[in-house]
Amino acid sequence: MTALESTPTVAGPPAGAARPAGRRRDRHHRGALRWIVLAAVVAGAVVMLFPFGILVLNAFKSPAEYSTSGPLSLPTEIYTSGMVDFWNRVNFGQKLWNSFFIAGSVAVLGVLISLFNAYALGIGRVKGRLSIVVLFLMANMLPQETLIYPLYYIAKEIGLYNTQLAVIIIFTVIQSAFGTYLLASVFGTFPKEVLEAAALDGASKWQTLWRVVFPISRPTLSVLLIFFFIWTWNEFFIPLIFLISNDNQTVPVALGVLEGDRLMDATTTSAAALLGVVPAIVFFLIFQRTLARGITAGAVK
């Protein structure tokens, strides 16, 4: 009610005598308004979380109970055999390992390649470095569709089709394109005195890289490592094309193919989707602080 009464003051009272009274009223009105704002923001957050909530509610419901009392009721008993059956049917443990192996390898190799490239570009300042950096940046924007068929064809020709190695190589290059761009600009501001001191000490380029540049830039590298891991874990398109046999598939591909083919009933789908969501939430909780640092750093160069 107070909010209604005092709406005209929202735009701010004009200068002069009206000001002190207006400000007092404004503060008063904000006191009520802030609760309304809070309620609105919380309501929005509830809508955001609704899909996850309803998913958890049904992941442990028996198919019989789902068909009689629907998706909105609380489960009367915790039914886990749907999830266990799904786990065994698709050999979910193996899918987790595949995802972990591919994403982990890409993260390590991608950071290594980014480090080498950026060492040459940012610290070595090789000729033409600007155009090389732009090239890497462009590669990062390319839609994967424009590379996919030739990659698929080449992989078939050299016997790498349907292998995890092919996916690892491709994503190492794609992720390191971004990593090179980012690290090269970070290394551009690398303290010169440090490098000079290393040179005076007689360190070779290789030694300078590993004993000076690497330890100093470790915080940046660890952010890149985590980002490469999560990005690769979440990838769908290229793994979908390249990993056709069940034994090789990653978590998103295994779930996506099953759902795309509408092969699962409602409770199995919710159990399966929950299994796909949980690792992501675990990573989020583990890496929360690094992620927050990284997302925002990415935005302002």
Add this chain to the structure above:
Amino acid sequence: MVATPSTPHARPRSRGRVASGIGEGGRAYWLYLLPGGLLFLGVIVVPFVMNLGLSFAKWPGVGELTWVGLDNYTELFADDAFWASFRNSIAMIVAMVIAPTVIGLLLAAVLFDVIGKRFGGRSASALRAMYYLPQIVPVAVAGIVWGWILRPENGALNRLLEAVGLGDLAQNWLGDPDTALPSVMAIMVWVQIGYPVVIFMAALQRVDPELYEAAEIDGAGWFRRFRAITLPQIRPETFVVTLTCTIAALKVFGPIFVLTRGGPGNATNVPSYFAYQNFFEKARVGYGAAVATMLTLIIVVLSIAFIRVQAASERKERG
């Protein structure tokens, strides 16, 4: 994320070796570009050129390849499915760029200076995490979650509508050509919203609080401060968010694959899925390559335009 220039590890080094450092010229540094450069050539440059070449050919993926010049492109411009997919790209831009940026700006400002200041930073960051959650889930998995909620029979959304007495609104959300695209758009807003919120909240932290205090003393209301201070101050981040989200919107594939496979008809088809269909379902490799090339062209042109506009507006600001 700049590496902190701390003091170097001043370990005693074996003296007497030839100083081979920065003074000597950059030739040896080329060696470090070699592994990355070769991989880049094999995985990006060669496939890119091959794809471009394929777009001028007819090829079912095996056997004879026939060069057809610009035939694929002329066919493309007359193909309703192609235009439908690009119209849907515009819908994706609305859902993944415009809506999330506008909502994200308001939400970030509210979280930062209403919730954060009146209810404490912890409640602001807890709420931010809730809005960000969909961003961390693999987008294909997010698609599965929503496909499940929107199931026509016994799906959670239809049941919820019935429960609140709006049962007439229950639909086959993804199966009906009229509701499929709006449903996918709504899902993408849900997926995307957390990204601008996080970026903009971080951006707000570097805005000088004195600006707000001065404006408040001058009697500017919240919305006026939002328009006069917040928006111009965080413009660099707004540019980055709109550019990266536009590229993501043009590339979107996973949710379409999982939710609708481009259907019903071509109601939710997008260029990347359309290219995929031609490559792997219809064995029309040349045609698919032409679609992918067009998509690339649009992304590159848009990015360059974006960066130009940003540079120009920065120059104008400096005077």
